[in-house]
Amino acid sequence: xxxxxEDLEQELKTKEYxxxxxxxxxxxxxxxxxxxxxxxxxxxxxxxPKWMTDWRIEAFRVWEKMTExxxxxxxxxxxxxxxxxxxxxxxxxxxxxxxxxxDPELLDTFKRLGISLDEQKKLANxxxxxxxxxxxxxxxxxxxxxEKGIIxxxxxxxxxxxxxxxxxxxxxxxxxxxxFYAALNSAVFSDGSFCYxxxxxxxxxxxxxxxxxxxxxxxxxxxxxxVADKGSYVSYLEGCTAPSRDENQLHAAVVELIAMDxxxxxxxxxxxxxxxxxxxxxxxxxxxxxxxLCETNAKISWTQVETGSxxxxxxxxxxxxxxxxxxxxxxxxxxxxFQQADTGTKMIHLGKNTRSTIISKGIxxxxxxxxxxxxxxxxxxxxxxxxxxxxxxxxxxNACGAHTFPYIEVKNKSAQIEHxxxxxxxxxxxxxxxNQRGIDTEKAIALIVNGFSKExxxxxxxxxxxxxxxxxxxxxxxxxx
Amino acid sequence: MLKINNLHASIDEKSILKGLNLEVKxxxxxxxxxxxGAGKSTxxxxxxxxxxxxxxxxxxxxxxxxISELAPEERAHNGVFxxxxxxxxxxxxxxxxxxxxxxxxxxxxxxxxxxxxKDMLKMIREKSELLEIDRKFxxxxxxxxFSGGEKKRNEIFQMAMLEPKLAILDxxxxxxxxxxxxxxxxxxxxxxxxxxxxxxxxxxxxxLDYIIPDFVHVLYDGKIVKSGDASLALELEAKGYDxxxxxxx
Numbered sequence: 001x002x003x004x005x006e007d008l009e010q011e012l013k014t015k016e017y018x019x020x021x022x023x024x025x026x027x028x029x030x031x032x033x034x035x036x037x038x039x040x041x042x043x044x045x046x047x048x049p050k051w052m053t054d055w056r057i058e059a060f061r062v063w064e065k066m067t068e069x070x071x072x073x074x075x076x077x078x079x080x081x082x083x084x085x086x087x088x089x090x091x092x093x094x095x096x097x098x099x100x101x102x103d104p105e106l107l108d109t110f111k112r113l114g115i116s117l118d119e120q121k122k123l124a125n126x127x128x129x130x131x132x133x134x135x136x137x138x139x140x141x142x143x144x145x146x147e148k149g150i151i152x153x154x155x156x157x158x159x160x161x162x163x164x165x166x167x168x169x170x171x172x173x174x175x176x177x178x179x180f181y182a183a184l185n186s187a188v189f190s191d192g193s194f195c196y197x198x199x200x201x202x203x204x205x206x207x208x209x210x211x212x213x214x215x216x217x218x219x220x221x222x223x224x225x226x227v228a229d230k231g232s233y234v235s236y237l238e239g240c241t242a243p244s245r246d247e248n249q250l251h252a253a254v255v256e257l258i259a260m261d262x263x264x265x266x267x268x269x270x271x272x273x274x275x276x277x278x279x280x281x282x283x284x285x286x287x288x289x290x291x292x293l294c295e296t297n298a299k300i301s302w303t304q305v306e307t308g309s310x311x312x313x314x315x316x317x318x319x320x321x322x323x324x325x326x327x328x329x330x331x332x333x334x335x336x337x338f339q340q341a342d343t344g345t346k347m348i349h350l351g352k353n354t355r356s357t358i359i360s361k362g363i364x365x366x367x368x369x370x371x372x373x374x375x376x377x378x379x380x381x382x383x384x385x386x387x388x389x390x391x392x393x394x395x396x397x398n399a400c401g402a403h404t405f406p407y408i409e410v411k412n413k414s415a416q417i418e419h420x421x422x423x424x425x426x427x428x429x430x431x432x433x434x435n436q437r438g439i440d441t442e443k444a445i446a447l448i449v450n451g452f453s454k455e456x457x458x459x460x461x462x463x464x465x466x467x468x469x470x471x472x473x474x475x476x477x478x479x480x481x
Numbered sequence: 482m483l484k485i486n487n488l489h490a491s492i493d494e495k496s497i498l499k500g501l502n503l504e505v506k507x508x509x510x511x512x513x514x515x516x517x518g519a520g521k522s523t524x525x526x527x528x529x530x531x532x533x534x535x536x537x538x539x540x541x542x543x544x545x546x547x548i549s550e551l552a553p554e555e556r557a558h559n560g561v562f563x564x565x566x567x568x569x570x571x572x573x574x575x576x577x578x579x580x581x582x583x584x585x586x587x588x589x590x591x592x593x594x595x596x597x598x599k600d601m602l603k604m605i606r607e608k609s610e611l612l613e614i615d616r617k618f619x620x621x622x623x624x625x626x627f628s629g630g631e632k633k634r635n636e637i638f639q640m641a642m643l644e645p646k647l648a649i650l651d652x653x654x655x656x657x658x659x660x661x662x663x664x665x666x667x668x669x670x671x672x673x674x675x676x677x678x679x680x681x682x683x684x685x686x687x688x689l690d691y692i693i694p695d696f697v698h699v700l701y702d703g704k705i706v707k708s709g710d711a712s713l714a715l716e717l718e719a720k721g722y723d724x725x726x727x728x729x730x
Binding site: 429434438450 | 530552553561562563571572573584586639
């Protein structure tokens with residue numbers, strides 16, 4: 001009964017995607033390909049005002065001239081951008097007053113994902129705005145939020161109902177010209193969420209959006225904009241699972257956060273896109289641009305648990321523009337099989353007394369490659385800026401890789417920067433110790449991984465932490481036994 | 482309780498145990514002594530089921546059942562406990578969380594529900610008092626930054642919590658100062674009953690001042706070459722191991 005590294009690897013290999021099913025929902029999909037007419041058609045389909053159409057067209061023209069970045073530590077076959085359909089919406093888009101009116105098949109999908117709306121509603125005050133194949137089909141808790149003046153709705157609706165707000169802030173943190181994928185997203189984004197918290201309001205519940213990809217071959221381009229006005233607070237949860245597909249699916253989202261003076265935004269993500277099968281076939285390409293802007297005394301905190309996607313390219317960042325502003329990044333990235341993740345953060349210190357904290361935990365198994373890439377930049381006017389970074393890697397087996405690419409640029413002598421990094425391996429000694437206490441190898445791995453990730457798991461809102469812990473176990477064990 | 486017959490074992494083709502015999506009955510305390518490299522830790526690890534070793538011949542029986550094909554966790558479920566010479570660190574996992582997992586996994590294997598939190602708490606309170614363990618200690622990450630004494634005390638605490646049938650203490654006295662040694666030995670003595678058995682593996686006699694063995698065995702070159710009562714340990718302490726080697730020639 002010898003349990004070797006090879007056995008461990010073998011066991012990890014056999015884990016299958018738990019949510020690997022596909023629901024047939026009648027949907028309307030554009031022909032494949034992208035040109036200015038397609039961009040116009042998307043805008044027309046969504047009945048957008050002219051300024052929005054123009055904004056998209058401008059982004060498209062910028063994108064056309066750009067080339068895909070290749071500096072990330074990932075290898076993949078570049079998506080064929082003319083081979084993707086850029087719009088897909090469930091055909092039946094009913095106006096719903098209650099869950100009874102939701103397509104039963106759709107409800108069934110949610111149930112299989114273990115997130116029935118009923119439960120969600122009862123559980124912990126969560127207002128859920130569900131994005132299914134790009135168009136929102138159900139929004140709950142609108143009333144409670146409305147009473148506080150909080151706007152939380154699909155961005156397509158916000159464009160209709162609050163054009164002045166959307167127009168004022170869209171693209172101010174991530175401009176259309178920012179990068180290849182952000183430009184593409186700006187041109188073709190299908191839907192997403194918009195959230196506005198008025199001055200001095202503390203959002204009474206965790207706001208949550210579930211994203212799914214459900215139509216084979218449709219790229220998903222979500223756009224999220226969260227604006228926290230002066231002195232307000234919001235905690236936003238984003239969680240993803242996707243049905244298993246054979247072909248690669250492109251996901252290029254943009255998330256913009258704006259925290260005005262004295263405001264705080266906590267943005268938590270559990271990402272579980274389909275990672276591809278054990279041979280590295282299929283899986284989601286996840287190229288995301290997430291960035292937040294902090295004004296004076298503002299705070300933005302990113303917490304992410306990344307377990308899915310074949311390729312992850314993602315750097316939730318903070319621009320600490322205002323004096324005394326605070327940026328935080330807490331991340332767990334798990335890669336297994338042939339997954340590749342290049343993820344981290346950018347902390348741009350512009351204001352005085354700005355502070356940032358980076359805690360990154362990378363867990364690699366199988367043949368996967370897991371990279372942390374982070375930039376800490378202290379600009380010349382950022383007196384007394386401080387940063388603490390900690391990057392820990394945990395390896396399982398001999399075929400995976402962990403990499404750390406920290407970039408530090410300091411232009412002000414008063415800055416204090418600390419960087420710590422560790423790499424460890426789940427060893428046979430640890431496993432034997434657990435086994436000897438009656439804990440089998442599968443449970444032991446879960447225990448060790450959860451211990452390793454604890455600092456970050458603790459940062460998640462309670463209801464999310466439980467789900468995240470489960471996900472970590474599913475991602476790494478499943479397999480054993 | 483434990484019956485080992487003609488045990489041969491090797492690691493990486495190197496033969497370490499060469500026909501070892503040992504019988505331990507319920508209610509007994511056995512001490513295994515011997516010079517470095519005699520195979521003492523190997524024996525402990527093999528009983529616990531460590532997979533680096535290859536058992537080439539012989540039988541290991543626990544309560545009449547051959548356990549040599551069982552996985553380490555299955556042996557643990559059957560009541561085998563090993564107090565490690567070098568306990569490993571598990572960062573981020575508290576002593577409490579670890580022992581809770583161990584107890585509930587063992588219960589699960591026996592088809593039992595998780596131990597109710599109330600009972601667990603009561604048990605933790607009792608056993609930590611027995612071993613003079615500070616409550617704060619229980620929230621620390623397992624063995625991380627523990628002193629040598631804390632590690633060993635934690636091992637005995639886990640033993641107290643898991644209530645094994647057969648406890649093997651591998652060099653538990655190493656790294657202990659005299660006070661810690663007394664606390665640990667005292668704990669072991671209190672946990673002793675007519676239904677369980679203890680094997681104490683040690684290099685020196687001093688632990689045996691506190692845990693009085695019923696039998697002392699000398700392990701040399703992969704075999705038990707001499708057995709006796711507690712006085713044998715004193716003799717070894719006084720004369721060293723050379724006279725035994727002489728006898729064998």
